[in-house]
Structures are given as C-alpha cells and as structure tokens.
Amino acid sequence: MSIDRITNLRGPLAVAAGLVLLVLGIASGVWTERSLEDYRVVLELHGGAVVNLGRSMDMQADLQGRMVRLSGTPRVVEAPYDPDFNQQAGTPVLVRQVQMFQWRELRLGSNVTYELDWADTPQDSSRFAQPKGHANPGPFPIAGKRFDAGSVALGGYKLGVALVHALPGSEPVAPDMKTLPANLAASFSLHDNALVTSARPGDPHLGDLRVSWSAVPLQEVTVIARVDGDHLVAVPNAADGKGYEVNVGDSALLDMRPDMAAQPALTWPRRILAVLLAALGAGLLLRWRDATRVDPLAALGGGLLAVGVFAAMPWLGSSTVTAITWLVVALVGLVLLVWRRRAPRH
Incomplete structure (x- = not known):
C-alpha cells in the first residue's frame, strides 16, 4: 500500500x-x-568505548583518558632483579619459589601416613596426628618473592602495575651461578635448574631448601586499557572489577569482550x-x-x-x-x- x-x-x-x-x-x-x-x-562496565590501535606502536595525544586495544610483544626497559641472590632476567616478572624438604601428613579415611617431600609452605607438624618422629624445622629462612620489572613497554606506552601482573604465562629460569653472592654460593649447589642446600642434591634430607625461579615470557599479547599520559593503566573502580583485559596473541576485541558485539x-x-x-x-x-x-x-x-x-x-x-x-x-x-x-x- x-x-x-x-x-x-x-x-x-x-x-x-x-x-x-x-x-x-x-x-x-x-x-x-x-x-x-x-x-x-x-561500556561503563568495562570502562568505556575502545579505540582499536591494532599494532600501532606510536603514542597518540588525542587518546588521553580513552580505552584502547593494542597488540604486540612487550619490551622490558628495566629488568626485574632479585637482590638476595643477585639474579636478573629480561622478563616482565621474575618469581622466586622457595621449598623445604619436610614431613607431610597424608590422610586416606582413617589411615594416616607420613612422607618426606618438597613443600612450598611450612608444614605445622604440631598439628599432626603423630607428631613424634615427624617434627618439621618450622619457618623458612628465605621467603618466596615476586619481582616486577621497573618498566615494561608495549609500543609507545608503558604498562601499569596491574597490567604487568596480568601478563600471562610462566617458564622456568635457570639461576646464574656466576652472579650468586659468595655466602650463598657456599651453601647452595645447582641441581635441575634450581639451587639446593642438599649435600647430595639428588638425595635431600629434612630441612633442605630448594630455590628456583620462573618468569613471565616475552610473547605477543593484546591489551585493552586506559591511556594515562604515557602509560596504559586499569580503569579505577571499574564495574567489572578489573578495568582492563590482557590476552595472549593478537586477540580481536569481540574475543576479549563478547558483550560488545551488541553495539x-x-x-x-x-x-x-x-x-x-x-x-x-x-x-x-x-x-x-x-x-x-x-x-x-x-x-x-x-x-x-x-x-x-x-x-x-x-x-x-x-x-x-x-x-x-x-x-x-x-x-x-x-x-x-x-x-x-x-x-x-x-
């Protein structure tokens, strides 16, 4: 009609x-x-509309305060450093793990057994059903710790702390015995990419320590975050509780935030x-x-x-x-x- x-x-x-x-x-x-x-x-849930920069490596002045999507491989400007063991790695994050060879209590129904094994936290033997003969040394003399790079860049922007912590992946890092302080070099030996205090590394005894390092690998990532000066940062008080996204590889916006498909x-x-x-x-x-x-x-x-x-x-x-x-x-x-x-x- x-x-x-x-x-x-x-x-x-x-x-x-x-x-x-x-x-x-x-x-x-x-x-x-x-x-x-x-x-x-x-948009408010995630911090606002996203400007897709793709692989653009240059800063853009008109993006201040806006959310952007950027892909690429991060660049470590100031490498993380473990001052206790004088270890350094060209990675965004260096993590020190400390384990002690201790008694562990195993329960299977009413059966209780004990075994010596590596554990990354002190095992409180006072709470064992049979503490006699299974006493553990107590607190670790050395603590595990996380060391962040002083500066990590993606393109022309530096990554904020929250984004550095969110970088995915983990890979072992062999310690450099040449840089180990003299006092620790006398106490530790290298075994399976870790430092151990065992007199015979392959046969640890109660109380022996094992210290190892892992790192976040340098790999291609995609980041969604807010531009703040020369930094990419998380949106403060974002409704989604994060205010940023970090994915491995060159991830499309809708793969990272499917709910934005409703535009x-x-x-x-x-x-x-x-x-x-x-x-x-x-x-x-x-x-x-x-x-x-x-x-x-x-x-x-x-x-x-x-x-x-x-x-x-x-x-x-x-x-x-x-x-x-x-x-x-x-x-x-x-x-x-x-x-x-x-x-x-x-």
Whole structure:
C-alpha cells in the first residue's frame, strides 16, 4: 500500500492504521534507545568505548583518558632483579619459589601416613596426628618473592602495575651461578635448574631448601586499557572489577569482550524511521478527527511528541542529557502540533 493510499483512508480503517503506525513508531524509537542504553551499560562496565590501535606502536595525544586495544610483544626497559641472590632476567616478572624438604601428613579415611617431600609452605607438624618422629624445622629462612620489572613497554606506552601482573604465562629460569653472592654460593649447589642446600642434591634430607625461579615470557599479547599520559593503566573502580583485559596473541576485541558485539547499528536511520512512522500514524488520526487534508507539519509534530516522550524513558536515571534531549524533541513536537491545529484553515 502506497503512502497516498494510506493518507486517503477514512473512518475506522484510518483509525486502525493510524494507531498501528503510531505504535510501530513509538516501539521502534524505544527499542533503538533501549539498545543504545544497554550498550552504554556494557561500556561503563568495562570502562568505556575502545579505540582499536591494532599494532600501532606510536603514542597518540588525542587518546588521553580513552580505552584502547593494542597488540604486540612487550619490551622490558628495566629488568626485574632479585637482590638476595643477585639474579636478573629480561622478563616482565621474575618469581622466586622457595621449598623445604619436610614431613607431610597424608590422610586416606582413617589411615594416616607420613612422607618426606618438597613443600612450598611450612608444614605445622604440631598439628599432626603423630607428631613424634615427624617434627618439621618450622619457618623458612628465605621467603618466596615476586619481582616486577621497573618498566615494561608495549609500543609507545608503558604498562601499569596491574597490567604487568596480568601478563600471562610462566617458564622456568635457570639461576646464574656466576652472579650468586659468595655466602650463598657456599651453601647452595645447582641441581635441575634450581639451587639446593642438599649435600647430595639428588638425595635431600629434612630441612633442605630448594630455590628456583620462573618468569613471565616475552610473547605477543593484546591489551585493552586506559591511556594515562604515557602509560596504559586499569580503569579505577571499574564495574567489572578489573578495568582492563590482557590476552595472549593478537586477540580481536569481540574475543576479549563478547558483550560488545551488541553495539547498535544504523542508530540515526532507525530514529528517523521511528519519527516518520509515528508522524504518518498521527496524520491519519488527525485526518479522522476533522476529515480535512492531512497537515504534514501537524503530523510531524504528533510524531515528534509521541516518539520523544517514550524515547526519553529508557534514559531516565542513567543519562540525563539524552533524556532531556528527547523531551525537548517532544516539546518541539507539541508546540508544532498545537500551532498547526490552531492555525486558520483556508
């Protein structure tokens, strides 16, 4: 059915068609605004819209305060350093693990057995069912510790502490015996890429220590974070509890944040269509009231009024500016409608 035929409808048919078109226009407007509001909630959850930089390695001044996605291999500017053992590695994070050869209590139902094994925390033998003959030395004389690089860069940006901690992966790092302090070199020997205090490394005894290191490998990663000066940082107080994303490899934005797939498309064409549908419906209803020719301006006023009022509702309590904008549109529609209805007819 053409527009001319629609506008020439009379009686109950005109009312029915007008109501249908008006409802379709209102529904289309509300659906569009609701989808935009839902997407805004997703953006706020993660810290805002993301600018996809891809593999761009240069800083951009116009990105301050915005979220970006950047892929590449991090570069260690200041390597992490373990001052106790004088160990250093060209990696974002160096982790020292300390274990002691201790008694461990094993329970299987009512059966209790004991074995000597490496453990990375002190085993409290006072709580054993049979502590006699299974006493452990107590606290470790050396603690495990994490050492972060002084500076890690991705492209032209330095990574904030939270992002450095989030870099994935772990690989063993063999200690450098040449840099080991003299006092520790006298106490430890190298065995299976670890330092051990055992007189016979392959046959440890109660209380022997084993110290080893692991590192976060340098590999391609994809980071989503906020630009803060020359740093990429986590969004403070982000609703998702993180405010950043770090993935191995060149990961697409939607792989890292699938909920961003809901970004509405053709927003303005949909808004315009909603107003036109509502205006056409309003025109039919106005024509039925006085059986005169459809006034396009009055119909447009009715469409703006109807869509504006209902389109503002999804934004109430979330985006005052957007809600007020739609209410202003509704007011313009009301003024236009009243003006045209009171205008003298010739």
